[in-house]
Amino acid sequence: MATPRSTFSNKFGFVAAAAGSAVGLGNIWKFPFEVGKGGGSAFLIIYLIFTFVLCYPILVTEIAIGRRSQKSAAMAFKPLGHPKWTFVGIIGVICGVLILSFYNIVAGWVLGYFVEMLLGNFEIGEHFDTYVTDIAEISGYTLAFLLATAYIVSQGITKGIEKASKILMPSLLVIMLILTAYAMMLDGAGAGVAFYLIPDFSKIDLNVIYRALGQSFFSLSLGLGALITYGSYLSRKEDIVSSGIMITFADAGIAFLAGLMIFPFVFSEGIEPEGGAGLIFMTMPGIFKTMGPTLGVVIGSLFFLLLAFAALTSTISLLELPVSYMVDKHKIKRKWAVWYSAGIIFLLGIPSMVGFGYSDFFTNFITYVGRTEPVNFMDFVTDIASNTLLPFGGFLVSVFAIHIWKRRKLFRELSHGNPGFTRSWLAKYISFTLTYISPPVLGAIFIITILEVFFGVKII
Numbered sequence: 157m158a159t160p161r162s163t164f165s166n167k168f169g170f171v172a173a174a175a176g177s178a179v180g181l182g183n184i185w186k187f188p189f190e191v192g193k194g195g196g197s198a199f200l201i202i203y204l205i206f207t208f209v210l211c212y213p214i215l216v217t218e219i220a221i222g223r224r225s226q227k228s229a230a231m232a233f234k235p236l237g238h239p240k241w242t243f244v245g246i247i248g249v250i251c252g253v254l255i256l257s258f259y260n261i262v263a264g265w266v267l268g269y270f271v272e273m274l275l276g277n278f279e280i281g282e283h284f285d286t287y288v289t290d291i292a293e294i295s296g297y298t299l300a301f302l303l304a305t306a307y308i309v310s311q312g313i314t315k316g317i318e319k320a321s322k323i324l325m326p327s328l329l330v331i332m333l334i335l336t337a338y339a340m341m342l343d344g345a346g347a348g349v350a351f352y353l354i355p356d357f358s359k360i361d362l363n364v365i366y367r368a369l370g371q372s373f374f375s376l377s378l379g380l381g382a383l384i385t386y387g388s389y390l391s392r393k394e395d396i397v398s399s400g401i402m403i404t405f406a407d408a409g410i411a412f413l414a415g416l417m418i419f420p421f422v423f424s425e426g427i428e429p430e431g432g433a434g435l436i437f438m439t440m441p442g443i444f445k446t447m448g449p450t451l452g453v454v455i456g457s458l459f460f461l462l463l464a465f466a467a468l469t470s471t472i473s474l475l476e477l478p479v480s481y482m483v484d485k486h487k488i489k490r491k492w493a494v495w496y497s498a499g500i501i502f503l504l505g506i507p508s509m510v511g512f513g514y515s516d517f518f519t520n521f522i523t524y525v526g527r528t529e530p531v532n533f534m535d536f537v538t539d540i541a542s543n544t545l546l547p548f549g550g551f552l553v554s555v556f557a558i559h560i561w562k563r564r565k566l567f568r569e570l571s572h573g574n575p576g577f578t579r580s581w582l583a584k585y586i587s588f589t590l591t592y593i594s595p596p597v598l599g600a601i602f603i604i605t606i607l608e609v610f611f612g613v614k615i616i
């Protein structure tokens with residue numbers, strides 16, 4: 157006899173878990189440095205438009221597909237009567253594994269910085285470049301982090317994920333608010349805020365659009381079926397439409413706040429905003445130092461600890477992708493699926509780990525046609541998995557929902573827990589976007605970027 161599928165205990169549990177998946181390193185580590193690279197406010201504006209206009213309708217669609225099918229990402233299309241679309245879920249599982257392989261490394265850095273802050277080693281900010289080449293230490297932290305993720309996932313869905321998300325998310329918000337208030341009082345804060353908030357539309361180009369789109373998807377955990385899997389654990393009593401609004405606001409809100417916190421610091425310390433993946437690691441320790449030895453240690457270690465927890469609620473959902481696939485498809489025991497996936501993910505992460513100066517080959521891994529600078533392995537995986545495949549996943553989900561599954565069935569599912577939905581303006585908006593906006597926009601950006609970014613064919 158099949159065991160009944162476990163569910164989230166209520167709507168708050170679901171929103172907390174999905175927002176826990178969404179809010180993570182993507183908001184606090186990745187978003188600020190993408191803004192820095194993308195010319196500041198120009199990136200921010202495009203990111204916000206993509207998030208609210210384009211991604212929100214896809215987000216509720218993913219959750220609805222999951223809840224209707226009661227299956228994880230790769231298995232969800234068959235029970236809906238369209239087994240040929242299983243490939244969408246499988247691409248998602250592959251994306252999840254690729255993303256987790258490098259995400260886990262950054263989470264390892266965060267854990268390492270937590271320890272350095274505890275020891276009062278604020279100088280580490282200036283030594284980020286050498287710190288990340290200490291492979292013995294980094295691999296230890298990375299492994300510790302992966303083991304923590306694997307342990308929670310092996311404990312099953314409601315117990316592990318819900319409990320962790322409910323306590324830790326609000327604590328992170330509080331410490332970020334304190335740091336933002338502190339940032340605003342520093343000399344040079346104004347230049348940082350101006351960089352972040354005053355729009356300079358001349359900075360917008362294809363690269364900014366492409367990266368902002370990838371960031372929106374990455375940050376919302378969208379386009380790879382993570383939310384299909386989460387939706388499959390959601391009860392029919394709950395309202396997907398309003399849960400989706402909360403998740404989107406929580407995610408974009410925390411990212412926005414992270415920018416407001418970091419750029420005054422970056423400018424007051426005279427750090428280059430284009431600094432890349434090291435941005436928060438180079439900036440924050442110097443700030444904690446200005447707080448004095450005791451307060452600096454307390455706030456500094458708390459910041460990196462909570463960031464590690466935010467990362468954990470995201471890695472849990474990433475690991476859940478291959479695990480629930482193996483459990484649902486191959487009927488492998490959950491525990492085995494967890495350890496097997498974790499092993500593969502660790503190995504796949506090694507090139508990213510050594511790609512920050514330790515190995516020249518993986519540091520200058522590839523130069524795309526038409527570009528001058530080589531990118532490292534982590535950037536390469538980001539470009540393939542999160543900047544290209546996630547939006548493509550969103551394209552496929554939109555096409556599937558409207559043309560294959562059909563709007564009527566999507567709306568019927570969205571009406572469970574929200575009886576008036578079909579007549580609401582949100583219904584019209586979701587339907588319009590999925591039909592007329594997301595397929596052409598995502599399809600066009602996909603084709604243009606493949607040609608332009610990877611093959612150097614100049615289109616615009």
Ligand code: PFF
Nearest residue numbers: 178180181182374375377382
């Ligand atoms: N959304 C997470 C973040 O912003 O850190 C990253 C992520 C988690 C992406 C889960 C995709 C995913 F399925």
